[in-house]
Amino acid sequence: MFYPLTVRDFLDRAEQVYPDRVAVIDEPEQPAASLGEITYREMAALARAQAARLDALGVPVGGRVAFVSENSARLLTSFYGVSGFGRVLVPVNFRLSTAEIGYIVGHSGADVVYADPAHRHVLDALDVTHKFVLGDDDDLYARDAEPRPWDDPDENATATINYTSGTTARPKGVQLTHRNNWLNATVFGLHTTISDRDVYLHTLPQFHANGWGMPFAMTGVGAQHVILRKVDGTEILRRVQRHGVTAMCAAPAVIAAALDAAPDWSGDIPGRDRVRIIAAGAPPPTRTIERVLDELGWEFIQIYGLTETSPLVTVNRQRAEWDALSTHERARRLGRAGAPALGVRVTVDADGEVLTQSNHNLAGYWEQPEATAEAQAGNWFHTGDGGIVDDDGYLVISDRKKDVIITGGENVSSIEVEDALMSYPAVKEVAVIGIPDDKWGELVTGLVVTDGSAVSAPDLIAHCRESLAGYKCPKRIDFVAELPRTATGKLQKFKLREEFWSERDRQVN
Structure with a gap:
C-alpha cells in the first residue's frame, strides 16, 4: 500500500484526536482582529473555509497564494487551508521592501495575495487578480461552503515556495514539497521530543522556512500554539509564565532579547528546567549558551540547516554522556552545528564545502532549472558553507563560502546591498561583508571607495533604505582608499574580512 504524505495529515490528526483542545492562542494586539483562542476543531473548520474561498476565487490545484504577515493564527491556519488542498503557499518576509515583495509575488505567479493591515500599502503596488487586507474574515473564509477535495494528492507536489536571499541580487524561490515538509517536521519533532504536553511559542517568523516545520510538527501532536507577533524579551518571559510555554525556536538575536530582559524580571525566571529553546541561523558564542543554561535555566538545542x-x-x-561536565564545557560542545539528523547524510568535499543528502532537500528553485542543477550537482545539495566533521561526528561550520551575511537570523545577499550602494552617485567601488556582532551575529558593513565627493555614512545608509528592507541595510560604513583585488581584478573579500575576524576561530558568528 502507498499513501501519499501531505501536510494536511498534521491537522487531520489534531482534529480527530484533540478536537476540543485549545489549538492556538492568537496574538491579542494586532491590526487585524485577533482570532483569540480557537480549538483544533475550529482551526480545521477555518482551513476548510479558506480552501472553499479559494475555490470560489477559481484558484486551481497548484495555484500560488501569497501571504504577507507577521505571525498570526490566520497565517498558521493557511499552511493547511492553502497547501492542504493542493495549492501552493508563498509565505513572504514582511520585512522586505514593497519592490522586493512585488518581485516575489510576480516571480511566483501568485494570483491571490493576503496582507496584514500593517502592510496594506504593499497591495497597492501589486498587479494581481485578487488581493485582500486581513481582518475581514469574509476575505479569507467561505464559512458556509465545503471545499472541493484534492482528488489526486501527490506528496511530490510543491506545498510551499519560500524565497531566500543567496549569492544573487534576486531571491530564489525554494520549492518544498509535501514530502519535504512532512519528513522535516516529523524528524525535527523526534529529535526535540515534542508531545501533546508541549506549549509552543512562535518566536520564529512563520514565513521563515515555514517556521522550520514546527507549525506542522506541533499541530500533529496536538500541542498548543501561542502566537507572538513581535519579538520582545520581556514579552517572551511573560508568555512563558502565563501560558506554560515549553518550547520555542529562535535566532541568536531572540535569545539575546530574552537574556537582556532577565535581569529586570521580578521573581524567578519562568520556565526554568522546562523550556527548551532551539537555535539556528548562526552559532551563538559559548558564553551566550552558558547564560541560557545558567541564567534562564532553559535547555539549549542547536540545529543547522537552510531553507x-x-x-x-x-x-x-x-x-x-555530558551530564557531569561543567556548564562551560557543555556549552562549548553545544556550540557545534551538530550531528546529522535521522535520514540525513553530511559530508565535506575537497574544497571544504558542506554537502548534504536527505529526503527533505528542495525539489528545485522555482523557474530556475540551471540554479537547481548547480545546487544539486552530484545528487548532493551544496550548502555554500565551509566546515569540518570533527572526531565525534559533529559538523562544525567554519566559514561561509557563498556571499551571504546572516544577521539576526536573516540571510542578506551582499551583492544586493552592493548594488544599492553603487547606485549612489559618489560611490566608485564598494564591498559589503559581515563582521562579528554580539547582538546580531553579523553586522552588515559597507567598505566604500568614493569619487572624492562629500558623502557621509548616514547618507549612504538612508539611500539604501529607499530600496532595501531595513535589516539588509548597512549598519556600518567604512570609507577606504582602495579595495584589494587580484591581478585579474577580482575582489578579495577574504582580505577585507581578516581585519575583523582574525582573532576568531570561525569565520561565522
Missing part, C-alpha cells in the same frame, strides 16, 4: 533543506540538517542536543 533549501526544509531546513533540518544537523541537531546538537545535550547527551547523557
